[in-house]
Amino acid sequence: MPTLVIVGSQWGDEGKGKITDYLAEKAEVVVRYQGGNNAGHTVEKDGTQYKLHLVPSGILYPEKICIIGNGVVLDPGSLIDEINTLKEQGVSVENLKISDRAHIVLPYHIKLDELEEVAKGKNDIGTTKRGIGPCYMDKSERIGIRVCDLLKPEVFKNKLKLNVEKKNKIFREVYDAGELNFEEIYEKYSRYASIIKSYVVDTTSLLYDLIKDGKKVLFEGAQGTLLDIDLGTYPYVTASHPISGGVTVGAGVGPTMINDVIGVVKAYTTRVGKGPFPTELFDDYGNFLREKGHEYGTTTGRPRRCGWLDAVILSFSVKVSGIRTFALTKLDTLTGLDKIKICTGYRFNGEIIKDFPASLEDLAMCEPIYEEFDGWNENISNIRKFQDLPLNAQKYVKRIEELTGINASIISVGPGREETIVREELMS
Numbered sequence: 001m002p003t004l005v006i007v008g009s010q011w012g013d014e015g016k017g018k019i020t021d022y023l024a025e026k027a028e029v030v031v032r033y034q035g036g037n038n039a040g041h042t043v044e045k046d047g048t049q050y051k052l053h054l055v056p057s058g059i060l061y062p063e064k065i066c067i068i069g070n071g072v073v074l075d076p077g078s079l080i081d082e083i084n085t086l087k088e089q090g091v092s093v094e095n096l097k098i099s100d101r102a103h104i105v106l107p108y109h110i111k112l113d114e115l116e117e118v119a120k121g122k123n124d125i126g127t128t129k130r131g132i133g134p135c136y137m138d139k140s141e142r143i144g145i146r147v148c149d150l151l152k153p154e155v156f157k158n159k160l161k162l163n164v165e166k167k168n169k170i171f172r173e174v175y176d177a178g179e180l181n182f183e184e185i186y187e188k189y190s191r192y193a194s195i196i197k198s199y200v201v202d203t204t205s206l207l208y209d210l211i212k213d214g215k216k217v218l219f220e221g222a223q224g225t226l227l228d229i230d231l232g233t234y235p236y237v238t239a240s241h242p243i244s245g246g247v248t249v250g251a252g253v254g255p256t257m258i259n260d261v262i263g264v265v266k267a268y269t270t271r272v273g274k275g276p277f278p279t280e281l282f283d284d285y286g287n288f289l290r291e292k293g294h295e296y297g298t299t300t301g302r303p304r305r306c307g308w309l310d311a312v313i314l315s316f317s318v319k320v321s322g323i324r325t326f327a328l329t330k331l332d333t334l335t336g337l338d339k340i341k342i343c344t345g346y347r348f349n350g351e352i353i354k355d356f357p358a359s360l361e362d363l364a365m366c367e368p369i370y371e372e373f374d375g376w377n378e379n380i381s382n383i384r385k386f387q388d389l390p391l392n393a394q395k396y397v398k399r400i401e402e403l404t405g406i407n408a409s410i411i412s413v414g415p416g417r418e419e420t421i422v423r424e425e426l427m428s
């Protein structure tokens with residue numbers, strides 16, 4: 001049962017796209033298990049750029065089965081746009097499978113997301129405004145509309161009617177905002193239903209059979225550990241479970257069927273949205289990382305907050321996702337810095353702590369304790385063996401491994417697929 005989970009080990013945007021694409025080539029099945037079109041990554045293949053938000057990365061290989069699991073919240077309009085763009089680019093989507101249990105993002109979720117962010121004022125979360133949180137809220141409230149409901153006109157009509165009435169009351173009475181029109185949504189989404197229908201299956205049974213058949217399955221996480229609704233920097237989190245455990249509920253796969261977990265770690269830290277970030281840099285080093293690393297959101301275009309690598313965060317991710325190995329990305333972004341730092345612990349209330357705190361008030365008071373390293377100036381993008389890296393780069397990587405107890409099996413030294421140092425073959 002060669003199954004592998006890819007998780008983001010920081011606040012998302014770790015460069016999972018490239019690593020997923022690299023591993024997807026070896027996999028036979030690629031599965032998304034949480035989140036929605038709040039995620040986004042760009043994959044380059046044969047000189048063409050593909051922007052993916054909902055469709056799993058394996059789609060660029062016609063023979064791979066790509067599954068959107070039940071834990072994903074699906075905006076059908078956005079998915080159809082993505083499918084059409086892929087088709088225009090010559091990509092076949094015949095092997096795309098959508099779970100009949102996935103929840104649907106509706107226009108009132110997007111409107112609520114926007115209104116709630118505005119209402120929160122300076123305490124806003126900085127969401128992607130894709131309706132993700134409100135859709136998961138409806139799921140928990142047990143009034144959500146699933147793909148299987150969308151495909152049944154009468155069921156869909158009844159559920160939608162109740163929801164639109166309820167949401168319009170909220171828009172009117174809580175937010176003093178305009179209402180949405182039931183008929184318009186019903187017609188538009190009925191059209192969407194007829195387009196996505198052919199992709200919809202019971203993905204849980206399909207996946208069980210594929211795993212039992214010994215197929216190589218890659219579970220593609222979106223976002224990152226610190227955006228997990230339970231284990232992340234709550235409330236500045238997304239509404240799903242990006243940790244590896246999210247696979248069990250979000251794809252309907254039992255824990256005994258998961259063999260391996262790789263954590264993607266960017267060589268420095270970034271985050272979008274609000275919330276405390278102990279190693280954040282407000283100086284030229286931060287600007288250097290943002291510009292050299294092109295740290296602007298794929299989904300929203302927002303500039304990302306940048307800072308030094310934080311080993312406290314990585315150790316936390318290792319624990320909560322059972323990470324066995326790392327893929328270290330964007331090491332090349334650090335080239336040209338005179339010094340580089342790693343945070344090894346926090347000074348909090350006069351003590352040194354190594355565990356990532358739950359309380360955001362505590363986290364905001366944590367002062368990072370740094371170890372400083374000399375940088376390197378050599379171009380490392382054409383290096384394919386670890387021992388050929390400049391000694392200072394080797395020292396940096398080895399120290400990350402020592403601090404976390406986890407080896408980096410993949411080191412990315414550039415955006416291109418071939419710009420990769422592979423120290424251990426995975427999924428083989």
Ligand code: IMP
Nearest residue numbers: 012013038039126127128237238272273
């Ligand atoms: P939401 O997922 O749109 O509800 O946003 C909640 C938080 O998660 C915000 O801070 C977003 O910026 C963040 N977030 C959501 N998706 C991503 C992602 O793919 N990368 C990084 N941050 C994300």
